[in-house]
Amino acid sequence: MEEFKYLIPEESIDAIITNVEKLREIENHLRHVFSNHGYNEVLMPSFEYVDLYTKLDCGFTVDKMFQYINHEGKNVAMRLDFTIPLARLYANSANVGEARYSYFGKVYRKETMHKGRSSEFFQGGVELMNKPGLQGDKEVMTMIQESLPGISLKNILLELGSAKFYNRLLELVGNQRNELEDILRLRDISEMKRFVSKNDFGDSLNQLLLSLPTCFGNIDLLHQMMKTCQDSVLLGALQELNDLYESLESKEGIIFDLGMVPTMKYYTGFMIKGYSDQSANPILSGGRYDDLLPRFNVEKTAVGFCFHMNHILKAIEKEGE
Numbered sequence: 606m607e608e609f610k611y612l613i614p615e616e617s618i619d620a621i622i623t624n625v626e627k628l629r630e631i632e633n634h635l636r637h638v639f640s641n642h643g644y645n646e647v648l649m650p651s652f653e654y655v656d657l658y659t660k661l662d663c664g665f666t667v668d669k670m671f672q673y674i675n676h677e678g679k680n681v682a683m684r685l686d687f688t689i690p691l692a693r694l695y696a697n698s699a700n701v702g703e704a705r706y707s708y709f710g711k712v713y714r715k716e717t718m719h720k721g722r723s724s725e726f727f728q729g730g731v732e733l734m735n736k737p738g739l740q741g742d743k744e745v746m747t748m749i750q751e752s753l754p755g756i757s758l759k760n761i762l763l764e765l766g767s768a769k770f771y772n773r774l775l776e777l778v779g780n781q782r783n784e785l786e787d788i789l790r791l792r793d794i795s796e797m798k799r800f801v802s803k804n805d806f807g808d809s810l811n812q813l814l815l816s817l818p819t820c821f822g823n824i825d826l827l828h829q830m831m832k833t834c835q836d837s838v839l840l841g842a843l844q845e846l847n848d849l850y851e852s853l854e855s856k857e858g859i860i861f862d863l864g865m866v867p868t869m870k871y872y873t874g875f876m877i878k879g880y881s882d883q884s885a886n887p888i889l890s891g892g893r894y895d896d897l898l899p900r901f902n903v904e905k906t907a908v909g910f911c912f913h914m915n916h917i918l919k920a921i922e923k924e925g926e
């Protein structure tokens with residue numbers, strides 16, 4: 606009868622984060638790193654038109670959104686992502702030179718299977734507008750590396766992938782792209798074997814595809830792939846990853862994952878995911894997304910990343926056990 610006192614909606618959990626003191630400690634550390642690099646913190650709105658997320662071909666679908674119809678009769682969603690609204694902010698600003706934004710706050714994403722999982726994700730990140738190529742990528746990577754010591758996790762692995770590489774692969778397999786995406790997402794070795802023998806893309810591409818589900822390793826792996834890769838676009842993408850790696854002062858904990866599937870459809874260049882050995886979910890993610898600002902009619906490039914605070918705090922908790 607008084608169920609409301611005990612039950613929690615399936616989209617929710619009892620408390621999103623209980624160790625808020627730790628959250629604030631990490632947040633302040635990150636705030637410090639970001640502002641030292643000249644990033645201005647912006648407090649973004651919680652509500653956006655659904656169209657902002659769906660009509661730019663960024664891969665967001667309405668089933669992921671918490672939405673309602675406002676008094677104008679328009680569909681409004683709770684913030685699903687910081688990167689897209691910040692791209693709009695930049696595109697609408699008078700200054701379209703170099704710009705640096707940082708942010709802290711929640712995004713709201715519906716889970717397909719709720720069961721004890723929250724739909725609210727606390728992020729802290731940055732977006733760097735109009736610093737193209739290696740210089741921009743390096744700035745972001747350096748900030749990630751500088752941030753890591755302050756997040757209290759011992760073993761962090763930084764995985765680098767490339768959306769340019771991935772998108773070219775999809776182009777090369779033509780009509781079979783959806784199938785390839787599924788196989789790579791699941792890293793399914795036997796499905797990949799079946800896929801390759803069914804389609805036969807020629808020796809070189811066949812061999813490359815077969816290697817992808819398990820294609821992670823250190824810089825030697827990248828060099829080996831560069832030797833065998835024959836397609837100039839694929840090779841160019843690998844060369845970019847190599848240049849980024851070489852430009853970094855510290856190479857600690859960096860590995861390559863050439864089968865990495867973009868979590869966001871807007872990525873166009875390098876992609877990064879950070880993992881703690883205590884968390885199955887990434888504690889940070891990001892990458893270059895040069896095609897997003899042009900969709901707001903501003904021919905400028907962008908790159909950024911965010912920390913996933915919920916996953917960081919979970920991993921810290923586990924590490925303490």
Ligand SMILES: N[C@@H](Cc1c[nH]c[nH+]1)C(=O)O
Pocket residue numbers: 686687688730731732868869890891892894908909910911
């Ligand atoms: N918005 C991305 C992270 C990112 C920031 N900038 C670029 N990528 C995410 O939620 O995963």
